[in-house]
Amino acid sequence: MTENAPASDPAPYDALLLCSFGGPNGTDDIVPFLRNVTRGKGIPEERLAEVGEHYHHFGGRSPINEQNLALVEALRSELGARGIDLPVIWGNRNWHPYTVDTLRDAGAFGAHRILALVTSAYASYSGSRQYREHLAAAIDELGESAPSIDILRPFFNDPGFVTANIEAIEEAAAGLDGGLAGAHVVYVTHSIPDTMQQASAVTGPGYREQHEDVRATIDTALEERLGVRPESSLAYCSRSGDPRIPWLEPDVNDHIEALATRGVRKIVIAPIGFISDHMEVAFDLDVEALETAAEHGVQAVRAGTVGVRSSFVGGLVDMIVERSRRERGESAQARVTGSLGAFPDEAPAGSCRMRHGEVTGFPVIAGSDD
Numbered sequence: 001m002t003e004n005a006p007a008s009d010p011a012p013y014d015a016l017l018l019c020s021f022g023g024p025n026g027t028d029d030i031v032p033f034l035r036n037v038t039r040g041k042g043i044p045e046e047r048l049a050e051v052g053e054h055y056h057h058f059g060g061r062s063p064i065n066e067q068n069l070a071l072v073e074a075l076r077s078e079l080g081a082r083g084i085d086l087p088v089i090w091g092n093r094n095w096h097p098y099t100v101d102t103l104r105d106a107g108a109f110g111a112h113r114i115l116a117l118v119t120s121a122y123a124s125y126s127g128s129r130q131y132r133e134h135l136a137a138a139i140d141e142l143g144e145s146a147p148s149i150d151i152l153r154p155f156f157n158d159p160g161f162v163t164a165n166i167e168a169i170e171e172a173a174a175g176l177d178g179g180l181a182g183a184h185v186v187y188v189t190h191s192i193p194d195t196m197q198q199a200s201a202v203t204g205p206g207y208r209e210q211h212e213d214v215r216a217t218i219d220t221a222l223e224e225r226l227g228v229r230p231e232s233s234l235a236y237c238s239r240s241g242d243p244r245i246p247w248l249e250p251d252v253n254d255h256i257e258a259l260a261t262r263g264v265r266k267i268v269i270a271p272i273g274f275i276s277d278h279m280e281v282a283f284d285l286d287v288e289a290l291e292t293a294a295e296h297g298v299q300a301v302r303a304g305t306v307g308v309r310s311s312f313v314g315g316l317v318d319m320i321v322e323r324s325r326r327e328r329g330e331s332a333q334a335r336v337t338g339s340l341g342a343f344p345d346e347a348p349a350g351s352c353r354m355r356h357g358e359v360t361g362f363p364v365i366a367g368s369d370d
């Protein structure tokens, strides 16, 4: 039998890359950032102007960059506390620091084998394949000096991520008159085009099904912890694109209105689809959805995102340890909660291969399409 390395051994990895979306840091960044995001996606000018307004509303900047920096710090601290010597670096798809620049610097400091943690918990084109394409393009640009990169599997059903959401919902519900009893939990995530949903369900449970599984797990946990099983549902925010193209529904605002009509008087808005309070949460939920609830006489509280909660960060570090072990050829069971099982380390061929109805043919890493 081969001796297992200690849990503090990060080998074969030299660094952890937190790979995220990026967002503007000031007014001058807004237009070039939105150009980066929407390149080749046919998003109407009016929608861009409207989204630009959301950023202006917040002083021209998105909170996403400082939130990712806080996560980098929390990961460093948790890795350090466990004696794991793994530098944490940060790069974005759509704004500075761009992933390719971060990887170039890391290479100069001797990091050649990198584990990437993408900040989307659920698998879809936007949340997984697009990052796989993005990292492939960065590797291509760096040429011979490029590192080799693995990607951590989707973490939506990681026990740490789910527990952090449960804690946040419990805390928020305490602010409702009479607590969770008689309340409806509206779980919220980012809407995606129906075609992207279908493509996400080709090789495994789809984007919607991943969220439904988390919803069921959390409802059961709330029942165990508080003695009340809440009524609940899944709704979507932040749809964009051509209004004639179908996206996942119901929209959270329409849904709150429908709940009010049905007599629901208090709700918890639980943004399980996002890991931090970036613009989708700070504007689409805290401004729009809360306003909708107030207009319809519904008492509403918004649960926090997982952010840097210790249960979330601890779960991520557990996943890093687990993956390192498997890469070293040791056995390491993938820990998950819910009914779907762990997603594979390498994405299955053809997974999440559609953005807006067309198959994308870009090169990817962390799984092949052949």
Ligand SMILES: CC1=C(CCC(=O)O)c2cc3nc(cc4[nH]c(cc5[nH]c(cc1n2)c(C)c5CCC(=O)O)c(CCC(=O)O)c4C)C(CCC(=O)O)=C3C
Binding pocket: 021, 022, 023, 024, 034, 037, 038, 041, 043, 047, 048, 051, 062, 063, 064, 119, 120, 121, 124, 126, 127, 190, 191, 192, 193, 238, 239, 240, 241, 273, 274, 275, 278, 279, 280, 355
């Ligand atoms: C599933 C999903 C997540 C959740 C997973 C995750 O959390 O990563 C997510 C996150 C994010 N989306 C973000 C921003 C934007 N997304 C856009 C557009 C789009 N998102 C899509 C999907 C998703 N997006 C889709 C299908 C489009 C249409 C165009 C396309 O096919 O890509 C646009 C263009 C304007 C508009 O149309 O709204 C912007 C500005 C930010 C940064 C926020 C900040 O700055 O604080 C974050 C974290």
Ligand SMILES: [Fe+2]
Binding pocket: 190
């Ligand atoms: Fe988005």
